[in-house]
Amino acid sequence: MTIRVGVIGAGVMGRDHALRLTRRTAGAQVVAVADTDAERAAAVAAEVGAQVFASAAELIDAVDAVVVASWGATHEEYVLAAIAAGRPVFCEKPLAPTREACDRILDAEVAAGRRLVTVGFMRRDDPQYLAMKEVVVGGAIGAPLLMHAAHRNASVPDWFTSEMIVTDTAVHDIDVARWMFDEEIVAVTVLSGRVSRKAQPGFRDPQLLILEMASGILVDVEASVNAGFGYDIRGEVVGEDGTVELSESAGAVVKRAGAAHTRIPGEWIERFTTAFDAEFRAWIDVIASSADSGDHLTVGPTAWDGYAATACCEAGLAALRSGTRERVELRPKPELYCTAPLTEGTPR
Template sequence: MSDLLGVAVLGAGHMGADHIRRIDQSISGARIVAAADPDAGRVEAAAAGIRGASLHTDPLAALDVPGVEAVLIASPGPSHEEALLAAFERGLPVLCEKPMTPDTAGALRVMAAEAKVGRRLVQVGFMRRYDAEYLRLKALLDAGRLGRVLMLHCTHRNVSSPAGFTSAMMIDSSVSHEIDASRWLLGQEITAVSVLRPQPSSGAPEGLLDPQLVLFETSGGAVVDVEIFVNCGFGYQVRCEAVGETGSARIGDARTMVVETEGSTREEIPQDYLVRFVDAYDREVQAWVDAARKGIVTGPSAWDGYATAAVAQAGVRAQRDGARVAVHLEERPALYC
């Protein structure tokens, strides 16, 4: 492996373009060798100014560029499985943005293919595990400072939803972050999902069931509630409170800039996840690069991608049918134990 890890980035949309910038400007130990997006103009704009980067509209062509030693997948979810399997065939480590795959069938195929290789190649992009506040909360819970955790209260709000965003995507795209964060914080699997749907907000696009309250039951007897509100209109907010037998702890209230002027005080609210979690994304990608240069893969695994897909799939059914839905997980393969 060269002094700088040669990375191919697949996808040059909002997330992919930010990762291209991050690798080129913000982290150490890596360089952009290739980038791909079906929209030639978009990938050219995202990689503008990066000398020597090979640009493609075919993602698989980018994997075969000389000097590519690792792959970052930031394309839409339905394209992830093909890219992952192609990376496995080439023995390339991968950082794959969530969802790893849109459904459990695809996730099982990815795990089977990785098992054939015989070693982990995938880190799934659940970046909240790299956020400073989440890391502090995880350390507090692991140390038993709150006793046994009984409940997690989570809030996930966006200013507005993008065009074409569906009610199902509120679970399998947005709440997928809370699914993984809950599993990670508690060290437990989610065993059942229920979804409550209040009257939609007047700010929600027609047909979108927004907001929703999602309830998880876990293997350790905890309960998690998630308020998902993707058209709140005022800002991007992510909060989590853990309630234990001997105390509670809350994250997500960290202060941003406070402006005091003309007899009033105004606190800024982030308008975008790339602003709120910029440090987490930097830590996540840096950790992936550092591990890949050592020939290893760390962080959330393909099993975590599969478990999140299984919970999300149950959540979409619960949302549709208005009933509690049990989560079925296959036996965890030895590779992920």
């Protein structure tokens, strides 16, 4: 069975996902592309042999599954339309930029009675993060106490703002913390001090986030976006009996002439290609195996995870403004998100 996929938003991520689905994902075919920029839509459609749709509603009608990779503020409209049409929908992060918009998506999915939404927090499919979580869950380092994380971008465009360091950069670390410890974040503090000389005037880079987990585990996240030397992702969990950290490099380490060398990825697409591929394989597999069963058509991060991440980002933005600790208040978790899906892809 081939799952016919429609991609809404044909920019950097939309194109990358369209190519991945077409070239590297068994059982999937991108048959439709839509973008408010008609030239982009046409270019990506030509690359993957798909049809261009001017209307997203018509695209959703014409396909088995939908990828939403347009700008964040436009996600809600397309995700709601996909839910209304009963289509599984993979939505790039954020699910939506405000808690109210995420609420409307949760309400729609709960009313549909079936999980249809997957959110693109791809680190959950990264082999290094999976290996780290296996150690934490397996108990080898004892009860987790702390996590140190760093998210360093080589550079960002001029339009990137201090707030986006929370909502676009640290949001991945927020999701990792919730996933790693399988519990919610209850409070966020965001500190910014000495500013990098490479930052635009008024731009608060780097930032240090402190995430307080429900059980008392503390997570510190360095989020900086002018690192210059590459895209550097780090993580270490400290337990009562030991520590576990992400390996330095997924590639080879060369030692010669008194020095060790390993490649640092230039940007996120390179660092997380394996994770992106795995998340789409899992998504297509679950759709193919559950389409006629009436079971959930999601795998991995759910709309609840998207909602919780946005709620934490809102608290983070308040903390960035206030300079103080802000509590994260979540609505009660609907029953729909308390049960595991019938089919799981990679271990999560």
